[in-house]
Amino acid sequence: MSFDGVFTYAMTKELQRTLIGGRISKIYQPFPSELVLHVRSHGSNYKLLLSAHPTYARVHLTNETYDNPPEPPMFCMLLRKHIEGGVIEAITQVNFDRMIIIHVKARNELGDVCTKQLIIEIMGRHSNIILVDAQTNTIIDSVKHLSPAVNRYRTVLPGAPYISPPSHDKLNPLEATEETVLKKIDFLAGKLADQLVATFMGISPLFAREAVHRAGLANRTTLPKSFISLIEDVRNETFTPCIYTNGQKEIFYALPLMHIEGEVKHFPTLSDMLDRFYFGKAERDRVKQQAHDLERFVANEKAKNEKKLVKLEQTLEEAKQAEQYRLYGELLTANLYAVKRGMKEIEVINYYDEHGTTITIPLDEQKTPSENAQSYFQKYQKAKNSLAIVQEQIERTKEEIVYFDTLLQQLETASPKDIEDIRDELVEQGYLRAKATKQKKQKPRTIELERYVSSDGTEIFVGKNNKQNDYLTNKLASKDDIWLHTKDIPGSHVVIRSKQPSQQTIMEAAHLAAYFSKARHSSSVPVDYTRVRYVKKPSGAKPGFVIYENQQTIYVTPDKELVVKMKKPV
Numbered sequence: 237m238s239f240d241g242v243f244t245y246a247m248t249k250e251l252q253r254t255l256i257g258g259r260i261s262k263i264y265q266p267f268p269s270e271l272v273l274h275v276r277s278h279g280s281n282y283k284l285l286l287s288a289h290p291t292y293a294r295v296h297l298t299n300e301t302y303d304n305p306p307e308p309p310m311f312c313m314l315l316r317k318h319i320e321g322g323v324i325e326a327i328t329q330v331n332f333d334r335m336i337i338i339h340v341k342a343r344n345e346l347g348d349v350c351t352k353q354l355i356i357e358i359m360g361r362h363s364n365i366i367l368v369d370a371q372t373n374t375i376i377d378s379v380k381h382l383s384p385a386v387n388r389y390r391t392v393l394p395g396a397p398y399i400s401p402p403s404h405d406k407l408n409p410l411e412a413t414e415e416t417v418l419k420k421i422d423f424l425a426g427k428l429a430d431q432l433v434a435t436f437m438g439i440s441p442l443f444a445r446e447a448v449h450r451a452g453l454a455n456r457t458t459l460p461k462s463f464i465s466l467i468e469d470v471r472n473e474t475f476t477p478c479i480y481t482n483g484q485k486e487i488f489y490a491l492p493l494m495h496i497e498g499e500v501k502h503f504p505t506l507s508d509m510l511d512r513f514y515f516g517k518a519e520r521d522r523v524k525q526q527a528h529d530l531e532r533f534v535a536n537e538k539a540k541n542e543k544k545l546v547k548l549e550q551t552l553e554e555a556k557q558a559e560q561y562r563l564y565g566e567l568l569t570a571n572l573y574a575v576k577r578g579m580k581e582i583e584v585i586n587y588y589d590e591h592g593t594t595i596t597i598p599l600d601e602q603k604t605p606s607e608n609a610q611s612y613f614q615k616y617q618k619a620k621n622s623l624a625i626v627q628e629q630i631e632r633t634k635e636e637i638v639y640f641d642t643l644l645q646q647l648e649t650a651s652p653k654d655i656e657d658i659r660d661e662l663v664e665q666g667y668l669r670a671k672a673t674k675q676k677k678q679k680p681r682t683i684e685l686e687r688y689v690s691s692d693g694t695e696i697f698v699g700k701n702n703k704q705n706d707y708l709t710n711k712l713a714s715k716d717d718i719w720l721h722t723k724d725i726p727g728s729h730v731v732i733r734s735k736q737p738s739q740q741t742i743m744e745a746a747h748l749a750a751y752f753s754k755a756r757h758s759s760s761v762p763v764d765y766t767r768v769r770y771v772k773k774p775s776g777a778k779p780g781f782v783i784y785e786n787q788q789t790i791y792v793t794p795d796k797e798l799v800v801k802m803k804k805p806v
Contacts, residue, residue: 238488239294239358241332241438246475246490247295248329248336250506254282258324265312266302269379271365286356286365288379292518293363295336295356297507301805303653314377318367319352330400332408332438334358368398406437409467414460428454449495477509478502488513515800519651527655531647538640545633552626558619564597565612575605639778642726645754646701657703661779683707688748688802690741695733698748702780705729715769720749723762723789727753751794759793
């Protein structure tokens with residue numbers, strides 16, 4: 237795990253330098269297990285993200301913008317009551333564990349000064365955010381409740397005394413020496429990294445593997461030196477925030493990791509690094525939870541249409557035999573005198589062939605010669621009539637497949653606020669039933685587009701679903717703005733708000749179009765661009781579907797770093 241005791245220590249130091257003495261001006265809870273505290277400190281405004289997410293638990297300053305629910309949750313309201321307007325007196329780490337305490341001095345309802353502790357426990361699926369009265373050590377409330385029936389060791393409920401998670405009696409590595417390592421590690425037992433993790437508090441397998449790697453041939457001489465050398469970097473706060481990328485796998489840490497191969501990207505602060513690392517990850521996880529049923533429905537609809545297309549194409553092949561049936565009927569009619577009931581087939585001269593070849597006609601032995609001829613004429617009429625219908629159905633089915641493929645791509649890159657737009661669209665198109673609700677009729681949601689700015693300051697907007705695509709292309713964009721879309725690949729509409737953008741801006745907008753498409757993990761993705769005036773929505777077309785002309789094509793390999801850099805709040 238990357239967010240271990242070492243990383244928590246580094247983050248605590250960073251927050252101490254930035255936030256101590258600051259005043260908490262606003263508190264929001266955009267998601268059930270995540271809080272954002274707005275803090276005014278040292279003449280600047282900061283946003284502090286506290287997350288007890290089971291997979292992405294963390295604490296750091298953030299520049300991201302989060303959508304807040306119309307009505308704040310109860311825990312958010314309680315925090316506003318107790319610590320909004322309060323001053324951050326201290327930020328501490330508990331021992332060397334993955335726990336950070338924010339000490340806040342505020343006034344209660346009577347105007348008396350009191351101290352509250354906001355405790356963030358960063359422990360995977362057991363992560364929690366707990367508000368405690370410092371004077372009485374009593375829990376006021378928490379993001380997640382833990383009853384005695386669930387945990388015998390401690391109770392996390394309002395009114396219960398706060399008890400820290402068990403420490404397992406490990407040693408604090410900041411107090412360790414080379415002699416400590418020599419005494420505690422059994423060099424004959426092997427698995428030295430595992431022994432370091434089991435001995436010292438806050439040491440993750442990642443840190444332990446780095447210590448063993450730096451030791452080279454790990455023994456009683458080299459391992460204690462490499463371990464204490466790393467701990468010295470921690471004591472001296474010699475931190476180097478980095479993200480290591482190897483294929484699709486990414487790892488972040490506060491110290492250089494020599495045992496990790498791959499591309500390395502450095503960041504000025506731990507918070508900047510975490511903003512980049514978690515860009516889209518936690519959001520994607522929330523989208524998966526919210527849109528699981530939607531994603532499954534769309535995938536099933538696409539699969540049904542793909543099966544339907546196979547059957548229709550088989551029917552089309554049969555329909556193409558219409559002329560063969562007509563020929564059989566006419567040749568049988570001309571040779572009725574030669575056909576006897578009970579025959580399985582008859583060979584006759586094909587007088588339509590200039591060479592006078594013969595042709596064998598299959599017969600139904602249960603039918604009379606005349607009935608066999610009429611049967612072929614009926615098959616001819618049926619096949620002839622179905623040909624146009626089947627071709628039309630095939631085109632419609634192909635459109636459905638493209639439509640659902642586009643929705644699947646949009647669900648892959650959707651933010652939580654985009655999900656309801658996609659759900660509403662499926663209701664409007666008749667694929668889903670509207671959910672029955674007893675609540676008052678809500679106002680229509682305003683369409684919010686994602687905004688990006690190119691390196692020369694030009695605005696670029698991206699549609700993340702069909703409603704946004706239609707609004708962006710058909711309403712917001714001017715006729716001479718530049719419109720982009722991946723060539724023959726499901727993806728977002730992208731518009732550059734400029735009549736004469738630079739080639740660099742076009743290239744950067746193409747990166748956005750490729751990144752927000754089905755080809756986001758591909759290389760050399762073709763992206764078409766043209767003026768908005770050449771983009772048309774055919775009458776009766778599906779939402780988000782357009783045709784365009786006078787386009788030019790450029791090829792780009794999507795760059796996530798560029799996308800992160802360009803994103804700006806609306």
